[in-house]
Amino acid sequence: MDVRTQILDVATRRFAAQGYGGTSLSAIADEVGIRKASLLYHFPSKDELHRSVLDQVLSRWNEVLPRLLAAGSADRFDALLHETVRFFSEDPDRARLILRETLDNPVTMRERLLVAVAPWLQVIAGYVRRGQESGEVRADADPEAYLLHVIHLVVGGLAISDTLGIVLSPDGASSDIQRLTRELERIAKVSLFTDEGIERMNGRRAAAHAGSH
Amino acid sequence: MDVRTQILDVATRRFAAQGYGGTSLSAIADEVGIRKASLLYHFPSKDELHRSVLDQVLSRWNEVLPRLLAAGSADRFDALLHETVRFFSEDPDRARLILRETLDNPVTMRERLLVAVAPWLQVIAGYVRRGQESGEVRADADPEAYLLHVIHLVVGGLAISDTLGIVLSPDGASSDIQRLTRELERIAKVSLFTDEGIERMNGRRAAAHAGSH
DNA sequence: GTAGCTCTCTACCGATCGGTAGGGAGACCC
DNA sequence: GGGTCTCCCTACCGATCGGTAGAGAGCTAC
Numbered sequence: 001m002d003v004r005t006q007i008l009d010v011a012t013r014r015f016a017a018q019g020y021g022g023t024s025l026s027a028i029a030d031e032v033g034i035r036k037a038s039l040l041y042h043f044p045s046k047d048e049l050h051r052s053v054l055d056q057v058l059s060r061w062n063e064v065l066p067r068l069l070a071a072g073s074a075d076r077f078d079a080l081l082h083e084t085v086r087f088f089s090e091d092p093d094r095a096r097l098i099l100r101e102t103l104d105n106p107v108t109m110r111e112r113l114l115v116a117v118a119p120w121l122q123v124i125a126g127y128v129r130r131g132q133e134s135g136e137v138r139a140d141a142d143p144e145a146y147l148l149h150v151i152h153l154v155v156g157g158l159a160i161s162d163t164l165g166i167v168l169s170p171d172g173a174s175s176d177i178q179r180l181t182r183e184l185e186r187i188a189k190v191s192l193f194t195d196e197g198i199e200r201m202n203g204r205r206a207a208a209h210a211g212s213h
Numbered sequence: 214m215d216v217r218t219q220i221l222d223v224a225t226r227r228f229a230a231q232g233y234g235g236t237s238l239s240a241i242a243d244e245v246g247i248r249k250a251s252l253l254y255h256f257p258s259k260d261e262l263h264r265s266v267l268d269q270v271l272s273r274w275n276e277v278l279p280r281l282l283a284a285g286s287a288d289r290f291d292a293l294l295h296e297t298v299r300f301f302s303e304d305p306d307r308a309r310l311i312l313r314e315t316l317d318n319p320v321t322m323r324e325r326l327l328v329a330v331a332p333w334l335q336v337i338a339g340y341v342r343r344g345q346e347s348g349e350v351r352a353d354a355d356p357e358a359y360l361l362h363v364i365h366l367v368v369g370g371l372a373i374s375d376t377l378g379i380v381l382s383p384d385g386a387s388s389d390i391q392r393l394t395r396e397l398e399r400i401a402k403v404s405l406f407t408d409e410g411i412e413r414m415n416g417r418r419a420a421a422h423a424g425s426h
Numbered sequence: 427g428t429a430g431c432t433c434t435c436t437a438c439c440g441a442t443c444g445g446t447a448g449g450g451a452g453a454c455c456c
Numbered sequence: 457g458g459g460t461c462t463c464c465c466t467a468c469c470g471a472t473c474g475g476t477a478g479a480g481a482g483c484t485a486c
Contacts, residue, residue, distance in 0.1 A: 103309060104231070156370075202411065
């Protein structure tokens with residue numbers, strides 16, 4: 001594997017586990033098997049390395065979006081939530097990085113996140129508007145605030161998944177992940193829906209369940 | 214104010230904002246207005262100081278419980294959730310400290326949290342059992358896992374409250390806090406309840422709302 | 427007075443931090 | 457062959473880290 005890629009991999013794990021201040025360049029270099037000076041040849045500074053790690057996670061996350069938009073699935077909100085859970089459960093270090101950065105630099109990270117999810121905002125806004133027209137979604141729902149809420153719900157849950165006793169698997173096939181996904185879907189909708197919307201949702205789920213037999 | 218208390222106050226803010234590795238003893242001492250050596254007279258090491266900060270938060274949190282159990286309110290689960298939100302919204306640094314510690318030392322922190330909330334576990338277990346008998350709560354609900362989930366839901370939400378755009382107020386009177394409390398109450402129950410239980414909950418809420426007019 | 431306790435100070439310690447200078451080995455181009 | 461580019465190395469830099477030694481100021485007790 002490329003040395004640069006190896007550095008990024010190790011740095012991702014270290015920054016996620018010990019944070020920026022708790023991770024030293026020598027420790028990363030040691031694990032990769034090179035000297036610290038060699039590491040600084042590939043990344044000119046610790047800040048730059050950290051930024052690259054974060055950029056990689058955010059850009060990979062952003063790659064998920066076009067795939068969803070292109071698919072044009074009937075219920076794109078469900079697909080979006082499902083894919084987001086899958087993305088972060090695939091490697092919970094991604095969630096830990098984002099959560100740590102949110103704690104370390106709240107203002108900057110809020111802006112970065114809003115930029116990163118800007119394309120999704122339109123999808124959500126349309127979803128919310130249609131839901132409000134049909135009475136399923138609350139009148140006071142704010143798409144932007146709601147999107148941030150849901151993202152941090154997923155990120156927060158997966159960042160501390162081991163503490164919560166959630167068993168992960170790389171292909172997302174673990175029963176805990178499937179259960180968590182369903183749970184988060186319900187939670188995400190409950191914070192958005194009216195009481196009537198929730199009952200309609202439950203009705204649809206019951207019908208779908210009956211129909212699948 | 215007592216110097217030792219001042220140190221604890223400043224350290225709480227710094228550890229919450231910049232984490233353990235990102236906070237230096239000199240920085241804390243400077244803000245308090247003493248030399249680093251004087252700080253180390255009151256707390257023999259950085260580790261000890263950090264432990265004291267965390268201990269203070271957890272013990273203050275634990276003080277909330279007896280008050281609730283003594284009150285013996287009809288729906289103690291609601292009271293518990295409400296008080297937990299109030300406690301962490303009073304000073305979100307408490308939530309940040311716990312969240313950071315959970316990220317830095319997941320195994321240790323899981324155990325500490327379980328010990329800290331052990332008295333609550335009985336209350337929840339009883340609540341869950343009764344709910345299961347009446348069909349409101351899912352059959353597969355695990356009180357311990359559920360309790361950790363709810364706590365981290367509250368802690369996570371309040372730790373990044375500024376990023377989420379939640380306006381806090383020390384007395385918990387801000388409309389955002391009231392809204393968040395209601396939201397978390399619904400979310401907490403949705404992850405525990407059956408579909409039927411949710412509809413009954415909504416029915417009760419509607420009735421209470423109508424009755425209040 | 428003076429002994430002793432509490433608290434803060436200056437000065438210093440070794441270790442480690444992020445980062446730099448400069449050289450050497452190998453591959454490639456001409 | 458020689459020149460150049462890539463990559464890693466050793467050796468070193470000043471700054472800062474957590475922590476220690478020891479003196480001195482202020483207070484209390486006798």
